Amino acid sequence: MTAPKKVTTDNGAPISDPETIQRIGSDGPLVLHDTNLIETLAHFNREFIPPRNPHAVGSGAFGEFIYDTDISDVCSAALFSEVGLRTPCLTRFSTVAGDRGSADTVRDVCGFSTKFYTKEGNLDWVFNNTPVFFVNNPIKFPQFIHTQRPNSKNLPDFEQFWLFFCENAQESLHQVMVLFSNRGTPYSYKNMNGYSGHTYVWTNSKGEKHYVQVHLKTDHGIKNFTNEEAVKTCGENPLHRQIDLHDSIASKNYPSWTVSVQVMSFEEASKLPFSVFDITKVWPHDKFPLRRIGKLVLNENPTNYFAQVEQAAFSPANMIPYMEASNDPMLVARLLSYPDAHRARLGKNYSQIPVNCPYKTRAYNPLHRDGKMQMDNFGSDPRYFSTLENYEFDTKTQFLKNLNKGAKFNNNQIVEWKHELSDIDFVQPAQLWKVLGKTPGEQKALIHNVASHLQNASPTTQDKVCKWFNKANVEIGTGIKLEIAKLQRSSKL
Numbered sequence: 228m229t230a231p232k233k234v235t236t237d238n239g240a241p242i243s244d245p246e247t248i249q250r251i252g253s254d255g256p257l258v259l260h261d262t263n264l265i266e267t268l269a270h271f272n273r274e275f276i277p278p279r280n281p282h283a284v285g286s287g288a289f290g291e292f293i294y295d296t297d298i299s300d301v302c303s304a305a306l307f308s309e310v311g312l313r314t315p316c317l318t319r320f321s322t323v324a325g326d327r328g329s330a331d332t333v334r335d336v337c338g339f340s341t342k343f344y345t346k347e348g349n350l351d352w353v354f355n356n357t358p359v360f361f362v363n364n365p366i367k368f369p370q371f372i373h374t375q376r377p378n379s380k381n382l383p384d385f386e387q388f389w390l391f392f393c394e395n396a397q398e399s400l401h402q403v404m405v406l407f408s409n410r411g412t413p414y415s416y417k418n419m420n421g422y423s424g425h426t427y428v429w430t431n432s433k434g435e436k437h438y439v440q441v442h443l444k445t446d447h448g449i450k451n452f453t454n455e456e457a458v459k460t461c462g463e464n465p466l467h468r469q470i471d472l473h474d475s476i477a478s479k480n481y482p483s484w485t486v487s488v489q490v491m492s493f494e495e496a497s498k499l500p501f502s503v504f505d506i507t508k509v510w511p512h513d514k515f516p517l518r519r520i521g522k523l524v525l526n527e528n529p530t531n532y533f534a535q536v537e538q539a540a541f542s543p544a545n546m547i548p549y550m551e552a553s554n555d556p557m558l559v560a561r562l563l564s565y566p567d568a569h570r571a572r573l574g575k576n577y578s579q580i581p582v583n584c585p586y587k588t589r590a591y592n593p594l595h596r597d598g599k600m601q602m603d604n605f606g607s608d609p610r611y612f613s614t615l616e617n618y619e620f621d622t623k624t625q626f627l628k629n630l631n632k633g634a635k636f637n638n639n640q641i642v643e644w645k646h647e648l649s650d651i652d653f654v655q656p657a658q659l660w661k662v663l664g665k666t667p668g669e670q671k672a673l674i675h676n677v678a679s680h681l682q683n684a685s686p687t688t689q690d691k692v693c694k695w696f697n698k699a700n701v702e703i704g705t706g707i708k709l710e711i712a713k714l715q716r717s718s719k720l
């Protein structure tokens with residue numbers, strides 16, 4: 228038996244009976260002196276915090292990154308200081324569009340975020356399970372998310388879902404094909420990959436910079452639900468992936484991924500047929516092969532979901548020396564958007580919540596102080612950078628000062644930018660169609676999965692969507708049309 232836990236009020240005064248309240252006579256009114264009742268009801272009213280918008284549904288686990296293959300010619304970050312180093316981390320998986328509490332096996336992109344607690348600060352990889360994304364212009368992100376959710380009348384809206392893609396964001400075809408392939412419904416989080424999607428800039432100790440893309444390949448094999456299995460699982464076991472993650476760890480079948488990078492020089496980037504900052508495109512693997520760097524292993528379940536997963540704040544802005552964001556406009560917008568979301572969701576001092584604290588070092592900045600829920604206000608230290616104090620500054624890595632050093636831009640002027648759609652936007656979707664053709668049934672599954680969804684939209688929208696798919700390969704749009712007709716005939720029988 229463990230020692231008894233003394234029960235108290237919030238100010239620490241002992242409570243004799245937590246279930247007894249005071250009233251005047253057995254039928255009389257309550258006595259307001261009973262502050263424990265008020266405290267208990269007030270706590271209950273404030274139990275919920277705002278959900279993440281988007282990625283509200285999630286599951287998390289602790290683990291470690293094991294650096295096992297030298298990459299020092301490309302990056303000198305703390306994670307890679309010596310081969311064999313183990314860096315503790317927290318990973319959170321998620322779905323994008325659903326409200327908190329919705330089933331975790333819906334057809335959706337899955338988030339794959341990892342916070343590494345390094346001695347040079349916390350590094351976050353806020354990735355997805357797909358190597359590309361729907362849009363490459365951040366101003367389109369909020370409308371993209373809106374169109375994937377119920378409309379203004381809180382009704383499912385298949386027109387807005389499809390018309391956004393095929394009219395407002397045709398560059399999304401590559402990602403839409405991934406989403407509607409069976410990879411859009413992974414069986415479990417441990418059976419899917421993770422990808423940075425974005426291009427990042429990594430620097431070595433000589434100051435040489437490279438573009439990189441990070442890949443986390445599952446060690447358990449890709450396993451997906453079919454459309455019908457995923458729909459059934461949503462109804463029968465809405466926490467299927469959460470339970471699978473928990474039970475795999477509890478039974479010591481630890482989920483793990485092999486972590487690799489694609490590396491590209493700035494010179495090579497200038498010769499690509501598309502922008503290296505375009506997240507709707509992948510880097511060809513024959514020219515930029517994967518270089519292994521280590522393993523990510525999840526081996527510890529959270530003991531308190533709210534404290535360790537719901538309150539976790541992941542952000543691409545959490546970078547460490549030798550790892551920077553590139554000029555991908557989506558990524559740069561994300562640097563601002565996530566900390567802003569955390570301030571709104573968790574409060575200004577969110578980085579002091581234990582799961583977010585850079586506990587391998589100490590966050591110290593005498594200008595970042597006060598505010599609600601401040602836990603570490605740097606004592607009586609001056610509230611400015613005083614010449615009377617003794618500060619240590621980073622003269623070695625010059626981390627933030629070095630951002631963009633060496634990067635070449637066409638000109639220095641501010642330009643108005645918008646993605647201009649061209650044939651190159653349909654080249655990779657066409658290639659993906661051929662790749663799917665190598666696995667029996669995969670092309671058929673894509674056609675069936677799209678048709679099952681698109682049949683709910685109007686015939687005009689169906690036509691527009693089919694024409695859009697035909698830009699990748701006429702077999703797709705034509706096939707979807709035939710499949711819709713088949714599904715509609717069989718539903719009438």
Ligand code: HEM
Pocket residue numbers: 278279280281282285319320321337338339340353354355360364365366368422423424425506539540541557558560561564565568569572
């Ligand atoms: C301009 C584009 C984007 C914007 C403005 C944006 C914004 C957001 C916001 C506001 C959140 C909620 C954060 C929170 O409350 O903690 C979020 C979550 C998330 N986003 Fe994005 N996002 C964008 C693109 C992307 C891309 C391209 C990826 C993946 C490559 C991505 C992956 C994620 C993940 C994994 C989460 C969940 C983080 C967690 O587990 O807590 N997002 N996003």
